[in-house]
Amino acid sequence: MANWLVTVDFDDFELDKAFEALPVIYWKNSTTNKDKGLQLNDIVYVYVTKPISKVMYQFKVIGHAEKSEYPLAQKVFWKDTTQLDSIKGYAIFEKLNKVDKSTLSFEYFRQENLIPDAPIQGRRTDRDKASNDPIRIFLTHIFNEFKTENVNSDYPDEANLENSLFPEGAKKTVQVNRYERNPEARAKCIEIHGTRCKICEMSFAETYGTFAKDFIHVHHITSLSEISDSYEVNPETDLLPVCPNCHAMLHRQENGIPMKVDRLKLLFEVSKNSK
Ligand SMILES: [Zn+2]
Numbered sequence: 084m085a086n087w088l089v090t091v092d093f094d095d096f097e098l099d100k101a102f103e104a105l106p107v108i109y110w111k112n113s114t115t116n117k118d119k120g121l122q123l124n125d126i127v128y129v130y131v132t133k134p135i136s137k138v139m140y141q142f143k144v145i146g147h148a149e150k151s152e153y154p155l156a157q158k159v160f161w162k163d164t165t166q167l168d169s170i171k172g173y174a175i176f177e178k179l180n181k182v183d184k185s186t187l188s189f190e191y192f193r194q195e196n197l198i199p200d201a202p203i204q205g206r207r208t209d210r211d212k213a214s215n216d217p218i219r220i221f222l223t224h225i226f227n228e229f230k231t232e233n234v235n236s237d238y239p240d241e242a243n244l245e246n247s248l249f250p251e252g253a254k255k256t257v258q259v260n261r262y263e264r265n266p267e268a269r270a271k272c273i274e275i276h277g278t279r280c281k282i283c284e285m286s287f288a289e290t291y292g293t294f295a296k297d298f299i300h301v302h303h304i305t306s307l308s309e310i311s312d313s314y315e316v317n318p319e320t321d322l323l324p325v326c327p328n329c330h331a332m333l334h335r336q337e338n339g340i341p342m343k344v345d346r347l348k349l350l351f352e353v354s355k356n357s358k
């Protein structure tokens with residue numbers, strides 16, 4: 084059994100949506116003599132390129148398929164299916180895990196010298212590599228991070244927090260929570276608004292140092308009543324970076340009324356100025 088790292092650009096292939104919708108994923112297995120291709124029971128990690136720049140998915144190879152066997156259901160997730168024309172065969176992936184951790188980000192890899200100072204592209208495998216090989220060390224780090232995903236997840240409390248506060252709106256709340264955790268929407272929100280809390284102005288980098296610099300929660304502003312089945316999140320107007328303290332307060336009610344961003348900001352300013 085070997086470990087692999089492959090890359091995907093969400094602008095080419097919407098793996099996030101395919102992961103939710105499909106029972107298995109078909110993946111290019113055009114082999115070169117050098118890498119011998121993806122083999123049964125190999126474990127595959129997927130690195131999502133900019134702006135997310137994180138390893139987020141773990142799969143297991145459970146079979147192979149011919150070019151003609153590529154499922155129609157997966158084609159819809161490609162922006163441009165002509166990319167599939169040159170592919171000769173596929174490996175079939177079973178879904179194992181999806182995580183969102185700062186220890187699996189490009190920033191972290193670079194800080195810890197786990198990769199050279201370059202973009203991550205193409206395919207890497209630890210097959211036949213010595214224990215001190217840089218790629219084996221890198222893939223072992225990724226393997227270990229997936230093993231401990233439940234303990235170290237960056238956003239462990241949001242789901243419980245929200246579900247306990249809105250028991251009757253549970254279904255929609257789970258949906259809203261999903262927007263707040265959606266890596267693509269999160270990345271775009273942070274790209275637009277930065278990582279400073281929009282309520283209290285705190286910055287994790289300023290408070291705790293550079294290791295904390297990409298940490299922030301993302302709050303979904305649109306109210307539950309406005310969420311219909313066709314709703315699409317707009318990262319600029321519907322999402323806001325907030326620290327976990329302010330985030331918790333945004334999900335709290337004031338005399339039975341859901342807290343609004345402007346109201347909380349006002350309360351924060353009033354309280355700060357009265358000190
Ligand atoms: Zn805050």
Ligand SMILES: [Zn+2]
Nearest residue numbers: 263301302303
């Ligand atoms: Zn929120």
